Amino acid sequence: MAAPDPDPASAGDGPGPVALVIGSSAGYGLAATLVGLRTHRMRGLGIAFEAPETGRRTASAGWYRTARTAELAAGADFAFLRDDAFSDGVKEEAADLLAARFGKVDLLIYSIAAPRRTDPLTGEVHHSVIKPLGTDYRAKTLVFEDSAPRIGALHLPAADGAEREATVQVMGGADWQLWIDALQSRDLLADGFRTVALSYVGSDITAPVYRAGTIGAAKQHLEDTARALDARLGDAGHAHTVVAGAAVTQASTAIPSIALYTSILHRVTADRWQTPVDQAAALWSRLTGAAALGLDDQGRVRLDDWEMNPEVQAAVRTAWDRADTDSISTLADTDWFRDQVGRLYGWHVPGVDYETPAETTVPWPAPAGLGVTTHSS
Template sequence: MSERVIAPKNRGFLFLDSHPGGCEQLVEEMWRAVPAQAPAGGEGPVALIIGSSAGYGLAATIAGLARVGIRGIGVCFEKAPARRTGTAGWYRTAATARLAQQHGRDMVFLNGDAFSDTMKEQVAGLLADRFGGRLDYLIYSVAAPRRTDPDTGNVYASVLKPVGSPHTTKTLVFDEHGVPEVKKVTTAPAEGDDIEQTVAVMGGADWERWITFLADRSLLADGFTTAALSYIGSPLTAAIYRQGTIGAAKAHLEATARTLDERLGKTVGGRAVTSVNAAAVTQSSTAIPGIALYVGLLRGVLGDAMVAPIGQLVQLWDQLTDARPLVLDDEGRLRLDTWELDSAAQQAVADRWSTATSDTISDLADLDWFSGEVRRLYGFSVPGIDYTTAVETDVAWPTPTA
């Protein structure tokens, strides 16, 4: 037993500990937010969620379990409790596994490097031995700083940089007392092989490797469908995101989708798409210059009209399972971001962006919502949780039942 009081300690948007009780309750709230849930038990479709513990990958896992009744495997990379608490994703995975079991869903969670062939072998073995040797769906949602190529052993590192010239943008920070500040930051442009390195990590290479690995072992079911989760975003953030090194990786991901779609259509009557999701506060997005300011202003404009990740992923599953028509744009992308990129909303955000300063930001952005969302990523600021009470931090990784 290792019960203790967990107080939030952070450096900017990064928190040093996570709260198990808060993480668990957030997962339960996401599950309850899924409408028209599938009946408990049953032999639902077999799905593999790569990046299942955080952000859109977590939403994909919970929406798939609750809405569609999937069974299958979630893959993520989280740290166990030790001197510090476990990562928030560790506790969220434990909570997701408990809910899956309560609802009769056979869901196995694996903790390790999704880029490695060792993990691919482990997943392939489980699909063959536990899930009838077939996979119906694969959702790919990986945001990582680096990747080791299994063939060469080369380690690639992704960077957040503009392409061509330095880029100066406004960004939102909070000082040590929690006071918001709007600052200007300048990011140096990509140099050397920065673009190639970022594409090697965040592009479509590993997604395609997963499909090839499983196809070579005859594990893809007839009609197999796969989706990689992506983002385009606003013109306000385009220079550092869509037109930057990460944007080059996203373009590679989309090109990979078109290649895979043609290949899967010929081999198993399947399909591959990228799903362009809309803005949200995630552990990955808060690291991108300007994104925090943009999302806070977007919330200030739209309020509750913003669609949370769990709502977006319900829409994704509905389209992937043909519960509603699959609607793609001219590039073959499934778009869940139309509400964000609505011209009136974008103009309103742009107007606020232009006048945003440290003095005006509290009137322009929903800072209470934004800072609360950041804290909730780590299980803090969750209604109903008593943060003065000791909580068990030594939570075991979920072990699948027989």
């Protein structure tokens, strides 16, 4: 993911906003962090839960992405905490650091996708699932065998009520609200405070397993939470969900059928495709007032117009219906998708000689003077 070049006109001459990015090591959270640091002089704190190197394996991909982000942001007044964002402890630590170093927070960006969450009030561990609701899901799926793409068949059983509720507990708005509560209890919300949480709607093609499934139930809870938070903040601030467009991320690649859908979408949109950084740049412009916020009738910020354009969706549907193993290479950008997945983990990066040994022992970034501590996972 390329970082944008600095834009002095957008950044201004003074210090930038104080921001807290929860989920700063991957996907849209990483994109928002890069754009904020490079073009808006963002100060503050990023939080990510990444595994360190051990004697048997390297650190997680997000660990190295965070280290590289810190290099790109050299000199910025920004720190990275490595801890479980769902825990009360990291909320307290983050609040302490923000209060001591920055004062009140102007912006909180919430971008978490996780397989499980421990409820800090009850201690119960909830596990999220990606399943349809009501009826089983049967659809095409993209499979790579010896690097050659083929079309396979997917069958997912419908989730039960407990699985739906557990997914809402992990991926809904409960933790986002606890973060706002924690900052508000410490009087750390600046006048005009804004908070956004990343969401997705997507096509009716993937709706049965996404928007109409367990993840969709969680996203609906997230959006309901946004409206409740916005009402609670009143004149002091605003809360919104942000509906981003499709992307190849660690989270999205776990969703059944999304590989096929995204590969077709990329072929259809061609140079109109919007990367996470493109969309993060548009989001920052809206949050800073450089562009209209662009709310839909449900109060959501929409960044997905390029994907949800009716002509685009009609073309994707036509290709989806026609797709089989013989035609898939002409209907979808399957090589592009495979390379994008590889780049999430450091592979298929142009200009890298993979025959040359690489240093894997990289410290977690801890800028001098910020008093940041990191915790073992």
